[in-house]
Amino acid sequence: MKKIVLFILIITVFLVPSAFAQFRLDLGLQIPVKMGIKFPDTSGIDSTSINILDKYTFLLPEATGSYQLSLGPVKFGAGVQLYSLILESIAWPVAFAELDLSPIVINAKVGGLAYVLFGIKNDAGTGDLVIPEINIAYKLGKSFRVGVGAMAFTSKDFDTGTIPYLIYLGGSFSTTF
Numbered sequence: 001m002k003k004i005v006l007f008i009l010i011i012t013v014f015l016v017p018s019a020f021a022q023f024r025l026d027l028g029l030q031i032p033v034k035m036g037i038k039f040p041d042t043s044g045i046d047s048t049s050i051n052i053l054d055k056y057t058f059l060l061p062e063a064t065g066s067y068q069l070s071l072g073p074v075k076f077g078a079g080v081q082l083y084s085l086i087l088e089s090i091a092w093p094v095a096f097a098e099l100d101l102s103p104i105v106i107n108a109k110v111g112g113l114a115y116v117l118f119g120i121k122n123d124a125g126t127g128d129l130v131i132p133e134i135n136i137a138y139k140l141g142k143s144f145r146v147g148v149g150a151m152a153f154t155s156k157d158f159d160t161g162t163i164p165y166l167i168y169l170g171g172s173f174s175t176t177f
């Protein structure tokens with residue numbers, strides 16, 4: 001009898017949240033403001049920025065499709081994030097937590113560990129690259145947001161303390177189904 005009750009409880013724990021979850025699609029553009037690499041203080045090398053942004057401004061179209069669970073102003077979810085440079089695109093799995101303080105929205109993501117490249121080069125694989133990201137946005141209306149964000153790229157293959165990063169301005173449209 002205890003096994004049956006435990007089985008029903010486990011099924012309930014997994015099915016009830018999915019009844020309140022929904023599919024979410026975020027489409028946006030990011031404008032890189034600063035790209036660089038932070039080196040450890042012991043390396044003797046100063047943190048550097050890549051100068052390509054001084055000469056060129058480019059847009060990074062991005063999309064995230066996820067399954068989200070809402071708990072009031074807090075949302076949790078997991079899905080796939082996609083970045084495109086038109087000729088080449090990359091997608092990786094992502095998990096996020098979001099705090100909606102209307103009109104301010106704070107979103108924290110972590111993704112990586114696997115990827116799919118498609119375009120000029122088609123490839124899929126796994127690795128130890130982890131991509132944490134945080135952004136703060138201001139809601140304009142119900143689903144459009146503008147804000148600022150930062151993402152880093154970490155891996156056990158990088159020297160200890162070496163962190164490539166990207167700081168961006170962006171706008172996105174977010175909707176749920």
